[in-house]
Amino acid sequence: MTMQTIVQTIARTLDQEMSQDERVVVMGEDVGKRGGVFLATENLFDKYGPDRVIDTPLSEAAIIGAAVGMAVHGMRPVAEIQFADYVYPGFDQLVSQAAKLRYRSGGQFSAPMVVRMPAGGGVGGGHHHSQNPESHFVHTAGLKVVYPSTPIDTRGLLRTAIRDEDPVVFMEPKRLYRAVKEEIPEDDDTLIPLGQARVRREGDDVVLVSYGGSMGETLKAADELERQDVSAHVIDLRSLMPWDRSTVLEAVARVGRVVLVSEAPRSLGFMSEVSATITEQVLDSLLAPPMRVTGFDIPYPFAYDREYLPGPNRILAAVQQVLDY
Amino acid sequence: MIKGSPSFQPFSEKPISLIGENGEWTGSFDLTLDDGELESFYRDLVAARVLDERLVRLQRMGKISFVAPSSGHEGPQVAVARSVRKGRDWLYPYYRDTALVMALGVPVAETVGQMMATRADPNKGRQMPAHAGSKELNVFAVASPIASHIAPAVGTAISMKLQGKGDVVVTTFGEGATSEGDFHAAINFAGAQGAPIVFVCQNNRYAISVGYNRQTAAENIAAKARAYGMPGYTVDGMDPLACYYVIREAVERAREGVGPALVEANVYRYGPHSPADDDTRYRPAEEVESWRKRDPLIRMRRFLEKRGLWDDDQEKKMREEIDEEQRKAVQQAEASGKVPREWMFDDVYSEVPEHLAEQRDSLG
Ligand SMILES: Cc1ncc(C[n+]2csc(CCOP(=O)(O)OP(=O)(O)O)c2C)c(N)n1
Numbered sequence: 001m002t003m004q005t006i007v008q009t010i011a012r013t014l015d016q017e018m019s020q021d022e023r024v025v026v027m028g029e030d031v032g033k034r035g036g037v038f039l040a041t042e043n044l045f046d047k048y049g050p051d052r053v054i055d056t057p058l059s060e061a062a063i064i065g066a067a068v069g070m071a072v073h074g075m076r077p078v079a080e081i082q083f084a085d086y087v088y089p090g091f092d093q094l095v096s097q098a099a100k101l102r103y104r105s106g107g108q109f110s111a112p113m114v115v116r117m118p119a120g121g122g123v124g125g126g127h128h129h130s131q132n133p134e135s136h137f138v139h140t141a142g143l144k145v146v147y148p149s150t151p152i153d154t155r156g157l158l159r160t161a162i163r164d165e166d167p168v169v170f171m172e173p174k175r176l177y178r179a180v181k182e183e184i185p186e187d188d189d190t191l192i193p194l195g196q197a198r199v200r201r202e203g204d205d206v207v208l209v210s211y212g213g214s215m216g217e218t219l220k221a222a223d224e225l226e227r228q229d230v231s232a233h234v235i236d237l238r239s240l241m242p243w244d245r246s247t248v249l250e251a252v253a254r255v256g257r258v259v260l261v262s263e264a265p266r267s268l269g270f271m272s273e274v275s276a277t278i279t280e281q282v283l284d285s286l287l288a289p290p291m292r293v294t295g296f297d298i299p300y301p302f303a304y305d306r307e308y309l310p311g312p313n314r315i316l317a318a319v320q321q322v323l324d325y
Numbered sequence: 326m327i328k329g330s331p332s333f334q335p336f337s338e339k340p341i342s343l344i345g346e347n348g349e350w351t352g353s354f355d356l357t358l359d360d361g362e363l364e365s366f367y368r369d370l371v372a373a374r375v376l377d378e379r380l381v382r383l384q385r386m387g388k389i390s391f392v393a394p395s396s397g398h399e400g401p402q403v404a405v406a407r408s409v410r411k412g413r414d415w416l417y418p419y420y421r422d423t424a425l426v427m428a429l430g431v432p433v434a435e436t437v438g439q440m441m442a443t444r445a446d447p448n449k450g451r452q453m454p455a456h457a458g459s460k461e462l463n464v465f466a467v468a469s470p471i472a473s474h475i476a477p478a479v480g481t482a483i484s485m486k487l488q489g490k491g492d493v494v495v496t497t498f499g500e501g502a503t504s505e506g507d508f509h510a511a512i513n514f515a516g517a518q519g520a521p522i523v524f525v526c527q528n529n530r531y532a533i534s535v536g537y538n539r540q541t542a543a544e545n546i547a548a549k550a551r552a553y554g555m556p557g558y559t560v561d562g563m564d565p566l567a568c569y570y571v572i573r574e575a576v577e578r579a580r581e582g583v584g585p586a587l588v589e590a591n592v593y594r595y596g597p598h599s600p601a602d603d604d605t606r607y608r609p610a611e612e613v614e615s616w617r618k619r620d621p622l623i624r625m626r627r628f629l630e631k632r633g634l635w636d637d638d639q640e641k642k643m644r645e646e647i648d649e650e651q652r653k654a655v656q657q658a659e660a661s662g663k664v665p666r667e668w669m670f671d672d673v674y675s676e677v678p679e680h681l682a683e684q685r686d687s688l689g
Contacts, residue, residue, distance in 0.1 A: 025487075051487050057517055059510035065476020066483060066514055069494075072465065073415070073484040089506065096470045097477055104468065106449030107672040108460035141673050165675035195678070242678045 004184045007177040009151040010040040010116070013158045014078060016189075018048055021076060024162060027054040028063055028080030028116075037082055038118060038177060060090030064115060068097045068167075071113040076162060084119035084171060085128045091136070098167040099142030114161045118174035119147075120213035120263060121309055127300035132212070132264035137169045138241045138273070144194055145241040147171040149215035151182040153238055156192030164194065173213035180216075195242035199251075203231035206319050207251045209274060210261035211237040214310060218261045221315035230319070240270050248274060249281050256287035257322040263309050266294040288325035291318040333571050335556035336547065340591055341571055342561040346619065348627025352570075360634055367625050367635070369403045370565060372647045373424030374622055376433060377596075379651055380423070380440065384600050388659075389440040391454040394596030395423045398527050400621040401560070401590035403428045404568035405495050405525055408576045415463040415485075417478035417496035420455040421527065421594075422467075425497065431459050433654035434661075443661045449672070450664035472498060472505035475524070479511045482520035482585070493579045494522040495572075500546050500589075501532025512587065516553040521579040524587045525572060527562065529594040534607040550587035562590030563619040566628070593619075 004012070018024045026041055026048075032055035035042035045053040056063050060081055067077040081087045087094065094115065102110040121130035137145045144166050148154045154172070161168040200215070201222055210218040215236055222232040233251050237243055252258045258278060260271035275290040293310040301308055333341055343352040350356060358366070373395065380392045395402065398421060406428035409416065418425050426436060438445025440454035448458050448466060458466030465481075468474055478496035485492045502508055503526060515522050526546045530537045543549060550557025560571045568590050575586040593616035597604040604613075629635035670677060670685040677685070 054483075057510070057514050059514065061507050062476055062479070062510040062514040065473070065507065065511060066480030069417075069465075069477035069480020069482070070484040071480075072477065073481040075484050075487075077480075089510075092470055092473055092507070093476055096468055096473050100468070101466060102675070103672045104448060104451045104456070105458045105460070105466035105672075106447055106451055108447055108458060109466055110675065144674070242680065245679075 001183045001185055003181045004151045005178045005181055006151050006154050006172065007038055007040050009155045009184065010158060010172070011042045011044065013155050014041060014044060015047065017159060017162050018044065018052060023074060023076040024078060025052045025054060025070065025075055026078050026080070027056050027067065029056060029058055029082050031055060031080050036080060038174065040116070041080065060086055060088070061093055064090035064093035065097060067113045067115070068093060068101065068111045071111040071167075072101065072109050076112060078114045078116060078162060081115060081117040083129050084117040084133055085131045087115075087117055087133060094137070094143065094167070094169070095140050099140045102166070103142055110165060111167045112165050114158070114168045114170050116170045116172060118177070119171045120173050120175055121300055121305060122175035122213060124305065126302040130300040132262070132295070134171055134240055134264060135269055138270055142167065143241065144168045144239070145171070146194060146239050147173070147212040148238050149173055149176060149212055149236055150180055151184060153192060153198060153236070155184060155188070156190045157194065157238060159189070160191045160194055163191070168194070171212060173215070175213050176216055192238070194239045195244055196238065197244035197247040198236045198238055199234070199247070200236050201232060201234040203233035204255060205230045205232065205257065206322060207233045207235065207255045207258040208261060208315070209235045209237065209248055209258060211240065214261045214263045217309065217311050218315060221312040221319070224312060224316060225319060230323070232319070243274075245277055249278065252278050253282040253285040256285055258290045259293060259315060259318045259322060260290060261293045261310050261315055263295045265297045266292060267297050269294050288322035291322055293318045333558055333574060335558055336551070337559060340559045340561040341567050342564045343567040343570060344564050344624055344628050346624065348624060348631045350628070363629060364634060366403065366407065366565065366569070367629055368643060368647070369406070369424070369428040370399045370622050370625055371643065373399045373403065373427055375644070375647050376427060376651055377423060379655070381596065383440070383655070389454050391599060392440070393421045393423070393455040393599055394594060395421050397593040397595040397616065398529065398562070399424045400562045400565040400568040400592060401497070401525055401527050401572065404565060404572045405497060407569060408573040409493065409495055412462060414493045414495065414576075415465065415481050417465045417474045417481070417494060418457060418467060419474065419498050419502070420467055420469065421499065422457065422497055423455070426457045426459070426464055429462055429464065431457060431462060431464060433651050434657040435459070437655050437658035438661060441658055442664055443658055444664055445658040445661040446664070449668050472502040472507040475502070475508050476511040476514070479515045479520055479522060482515060482522035483518050486518065486520055491580050492521065493576050495525060495576065496522065497525045497527060499532060500526055500528040500530070500537060500540055501535070502526070503546055503549060504540055512553045512585070515585040516555050519582070519584040521582070522585045523572065523575045523579055524585065526587065526589045527592050528589050529592050531594065531598070531608070533598045533602060536607070546589040547587060555585045555587060557587045558589065560588060560590045562592035563621045563624060565621050565625050
């Protein structure tokens with residue numbers, strides 16, 4: 001057993017997957033000698049060398065595009081985009097090539113690959129180091145989207161993502177990279193299926209649904225609610241495409257009140273989908289309308305980082321609204 | 326390297342040519358193709374032209390919705406198909422490569438099936454016409470966003486390098502594609518990795534209506550290779566044998582581990598860009614005519630005639646055979662029937678997820 005942070009878990013998991021499957025290669029800007037700017041690929045270069053830990057040119061289009069071509073040719077590339085905010089130069093490769101290859105070839109070709117990217121705010125990075133572009137990916141049929149919030153989940157999901165037959169966008173909550181630690185057994189080889197949520201806390205008065213970086217604030221809000229004698233049922237979605245509708249719908253049907261928390265911009269954000277699904281499926285059980293607590297529809301503001309992110313106070317205010325409804 | 330052929334000089338001032346306009350061999354080395362190979366090379370060129378004209382007719386008849394005419398582009402396309410090891414090397418073509426996929430061996434019924442979205446299409450009717458893709462022959466499924474296939478092509482080449490089996494990728498595109506970021510990102514990565522890939526630009530002077538000198542101020546496309554640390558060759562694309570010898574040499578050098586190369590073939594598109602395009606709005610008829618005089622089929626035929634390998638009877642017989650083969654292939658493609666509607670939900674992911682199964686069932 002060792003205590004590990006999310007970012008340590010990533011490096012370890014990559015190492016294990018690379019040692020078990022020689023098709024797995026890691027590629028990206030600074031992933032080699034430097035071990036990644038966040039050290040998520042630390043020590044891999046020394047162990048596997050430049051052919052399996054590829055320091056690429058500074059081009060997201062080249063990284064993601066080449067990963068498609070490697071995957072289609074039998075490799076299992078794990079590409080790192082240094083920050084989710086820099087996926088856009090490679091966005092066409094993700095959306096036009098990776099996502100649609102299986103479909104457009106009638107199942108003849110596929111691109112089993114993982115594109116990892118640290119995402120989210122709260123690190124003083126301004127709007128080009130803080131964004132949450134997950135909606136773009138969820139909206140693109142053919143991509144799977146994962147966004148864990150704990151070391152154990154990161155490990156089990158990253159492993160599954162690498163072994164998955166489809167392209168997976170693997171988003172990592174960078175403000176939790178070193179903020180959360182969990183005990184992980186050395187020989188743990190659990191695979192967590194994509195599309196399965198995790199109940200982080202059981203409760204009966206209100207359901208809180210979140211994922212990624214916002215899980216931190218959501219759990220803080222749940223702690224505070226407990227002090228106020230309100231019992232919150234907290235669900236961590238972990239995967240956004242596919243997502244675990246039944247876990248959410250069952251909890252909401254049972255409890256009748258739900259608050260959806262995501263730091264991504266509000267309009268057409270992932271929680272809009274969750275909210276719509278809830279109202280379509282379990283409207284009769286609802287005691288209050290589902291409430292979204294999200295980032296605003298503005299570029300991420302450097303100076304008002306904490307105001308932009310849905311912090312515990314905004315979550316608590318929304319909970320109050322659904323309780324009082 | 327091809328035995329007996331000298332290395333070509335990159336960055337030459339004039340396009341490399343081996344057959345004169347009257348069909349005479351002007352190469353400084355002896356031809357290495359035997360008579361049978363020369364005849365089948367010519368047959369591929371003619372079959373491609375006949376297919377292109379047939380597809381344009383099918384489009385006018387309303388049987389297919391779109392074509393990307395390839396007449397005038399046969400030289401480099403057939404040359405690429407004849408330069409690779411079929412089923413080993415990989416091709417990353419673009420939408421105008423009908424001649425390439427045909428010469429490579431993709432059955433005409435499959436190509437027409439793709440155009441008509443019938444069951445004869447191994448791609449299951451997922452894409453607009455002129456978007457080939459064949460796993461069997463390692464033809465990566467064509468995508469529409471210009472230049473977006475070039476980075477995946479480089480990825481496959483890097484993968485080949487790591488596997489060390491001496492396989493090669495050839496990717497093709499128009500000169501318009503060389504303005505996209507993806508082209509530069511990809512060719513740069515290939516250079517840095519020494520990946521076994523040959524970039525073949527079919528420079529037909531127009532990207533839809535935008536002429537070459539509005540596309541780039543570079544003297545030619547091959548010159549761009551300098552910046553990426555690889556040789557760049559300009560070839561007379563209307564000279565099928567020049568295309569063949571240069572591309573073949575680049576492919577073999579990549580196979581030997583020398584690294585990537587960029588080959589620019591100067592071709593001309595005789596037809597409009599697509600059925601929706603009226604090319605008389607942006608190019609004079611005289612220009613098209615002057616390029617017709619340089620037709621690669623005429624050039625190759627004169628070459629064969631000069632060697633005593635070809636006459637009118639052979640021509641007539643071959644054309645009848647090709648016509649008959651293609652007529653049957655079109656029938657076969659049509660007869661296989663439209664792809665079923667439920668297939669629409671397959672192959673988005675490796676398995677049909679719950680939400681898509683629901684959406685499929687909601688079709689009723
Ligand atoms: C990214 C992108 N932008 C625009 C288009 C629309 N488009 C289709 S073909 C074409 C011209 C391409 O010219 P070129 O690369 O020279 O090839 P050619 O068609 O001349 O063979 C354009 C602009 C596209 N398919 N993709």
